[in-house]
Amino acid sequence: MIREAAAADVPAILAMIRELAEYERALESARATEAQLTEALFGPQPAAFALMAEEDGEPxxxxxxxxxxxxxxxxxxxxxxxxxxxxxARGGGHGKALLAALAEICVARGYERFEWSxxxxxxxxxxFYRSIGAQPMDGWTVFRxxxxxxxxxADTTRVNGASPSRI
Structure with missing residues (x-):
């Protein structure tokens, strides 16, 4: 079952974020807190959204x-x-179901792109991504x-007279 996340899901989401970070060999970089996720997902101006996959009532x-x-x-x-x-839970169709739900959001809202790294x-x-028809964006490099x-x-902006409150 796929459903929208609720505030009560934040501890499970955070636990899975840490599991993902460990899999990606970057556990030390996963520093988000429950408070930060709660604010980002369920605060007055949500910056992000989440869907949950459940099996037998468990995330x-x-x-x-x-x-x-x-x-x-x-x-x-x-x-x-x-x-x-x-x-x-891998191999049970949960990943594909989550991607399909996001594709449905795109189509329903008139969004033309669904992207990830x-x-x-x-x-x-x-x-797996290729098997569902996703194409790599060859020729593009992510910068951070x-x-x-x-x-x-950021300091160069202040030197030039701009400030975040005016941008």
Whole structure:
């Protein structure tokens, strides 16, 4: 069964985020807290949304997503931040059901894109995504700023007179 996440699901979502981070060999990077997830998912201005996969009433997977926007199509899309199904529930169709539910959201809302990233070494996931018709975006490289580099770039904005309250 696939359903929208509720605030009571936050501890399970956080546990699965940590399981996913461990699988991706980056557990130390999974620093989100229950309070942060609760605010992001269920606060006054939600920044993200989640779907839950259940088996026999127990959470076995989740998909956490947010809206993006394409200037080329002039429409929103869905960016899937995390898709995770617990190992003991894999092969039961939960991952495909979560993706299908997100595809349904896209179609129903007129969103033209459904995108996500996958680690290059994650061959099982890459094979699964290809099996449902997803295409890799060859020629694109993800860039990210964090830590001191993010702060250094932000400092250049202040030097030039702009401030976050005016942007």
């Amino acid at each position: 076995v997977g989740f998909a956490l997503w947010f809206r993006n926007f394409s200037t080329w199509t002039g429409t929103h899309g869905v960016y899937l931040e995390d898709l995770y199904v617990r190992p003991e 996958v680690l290059d070494w994650n061959e099982p996931s890459i094979g 700023l964090t830590g001191k580099e993010l702060h250094a770039l």
